[in-house]
Amino acid sequence: MNAWWVGMLGVAAWAALSQAMDKHHAQVRGAEPDRTAVWRWRGMGVLFLLLALLQCLHHWSASVAVVAWLGALTLAGLLVGLTLTYALQRLGRLAIGCGVVGLLGALACW
């Protein structure tokens, strides 16, 4: 299950990072983000990326953890990209759902 929690944290991370990008922010919210919003989204994205890495390090040895982290992030990124293309309105729900379930699942492993 661990890979799933990592993937979900990754989805939340990428979704937040996409909102730090002018184009995708405008896509979802109709306007480009101001500077504080950009840094808020970036901070949140980086936080979730690190949480995903932490979860990998908890489960695997450092070297395997990095491989698993990058692999899970690849697939999570694809999912966020496809959501932005085909199901724009659901991005928020997807990200929050994945973030919450991913965090709970990860917490249950510690």
Add this chain to the structure above:
Amino acid sequence: MRADGKPEGLRQSMAWLHTWSGLLLGWLLYAVFFTGTLSYFVDEINDWMRPELHASVAQSDTAQQAIAGMHKLAPTASSWSLGLPNARQTAVEASWRPQGAPSGREGTQRAQLDAATGEVIPARETRGGSFLYRFHFELYAMPRIWGRWIVGVATFVMFIAILSGVITHKKIFSDFFTFRPRKGQRSWLDAHNATAVLALPFHIVITFSGLLLLMTMLMPWGAQAVYEGEPQRFNAERRGMAVAGATQAAAGVQRGSEGQAGATGLAPVAPMLAAAQAQWGRPVGAITVQNPNTPRATVELREEGGSSLLNRGAGQRMVFDGVTGARKDGPPAREVSAATAVMNSMVSVHLGRFADPAVRWLLFLSGVVGTLMAASGMVLWVVKRLPERRKLGFTPHGHRVVEVLNVAAIAGLSVSVAAYFWANRLVPVDMAQRSVVEINVFFAVWLLCLVHAAVRPHAKAWMEQMMIAALALALLPLLNAATGGAGLWHSLPQGQWSVAGFDLMMLALAAVHGAVVYHLRRKRALQAAAPAVRAAGGGMRTKPALQSQEEVQP
């Protein structure tokens, strides 16, 4: 040089490099990526392609049964090795070395044992997944070294294509999540960028480590200079081993002096397994018995899978006295130097032998993303040149050649891999050299796909080959059950993950091909419904729109 005589910028020259290095070796690299990605499941494919093994289901006393089987099979061998059933194999993989056998691979004999009875299972002769695995780095039907050189050079070009691609597609990071569907060239470029950038770490590592794996062949001079014509010593040192010949000779001497002591039973292995599992928290993957049936017998247990890349995923070991069953001191763990650790971590990711199922699937899916990147790049070359063709009013020969090779290399490879699996079940079991026949079917079907792509209009060739691939892949799980293998309804409840995993992987691949067919059909229907729109927006069309082009071809 540009037409106006000004020097080219970095980005233009990189674009040129990326386009042509990608195109010229793209077809080969696609095949390498595709078969290499499948090779993450080489054990599973090997299991599936020997349906005789599917009857073997792991039991709690499998290890003891296998040892009993070896007592019958090779009582006087100098060593036994038993790979126990796990998520990746259903039977016991046994190998042994008869006394006085030559060192290395040719001195080793192999058999598959039933996990419940320890009896030998006579499996059909096949190269199985090992053929696809070998093909991905040394091709086929040519001296091994040539194949490795060709793939090595192609890998080098791939590395160049990746680096130049990052420079060329400047929007690769700002368009991180962007995919604009149904926009022809734009969509293909988006797909190419997204699959490239999202799996960029994987692409770079897999390509670079591919070069490292061929390193001593591509650039032998360093090792030659230092080790002065003793490549064995270099290889042994690199793997952190003593020179192989010396230890084996020593073992042989010991066996010779004490081996005649007469048959002695082996202590029961179940308590040893329990002790090892209790200490490791992970199951035992393999058992090696040295000098079985002698007073000097030792039993070495190895952990299933490893946990770190730095030592190439080597698991922990535990050694027991074969007669008394008492724990002995094993060989000390080897120190791994920094250089070796770097090399190992790169190479281990490539080989993926360490990977637990989750990491293995992540690597496999990353490989699928890379395969899609290669394919989208090759299609992009054609799509990008459609406006030029329209202006010319005919299809230049070069463009047509690329089209044909694209269909044969991408769709044709799927068809021929599916055909390889079909041949595995349809070629009679007792046929002479049947493993060669299977491989010949693979290449014959691939060649047929090339011919088909050459004689059919471009869009129809894509559609037809994709449809055949989807059908052939989707029916494989049924074929498996109908020709003596364990169907999903057996393999899943019995926990035979290797067989079930293969069937599920084929269904997933069939779904991918089916999605392409669905997409192509819908596109054609849309065009048939709105010919006026096609005429107006012609510059932005993709594959199916090429039909109108084919008609004016010579």
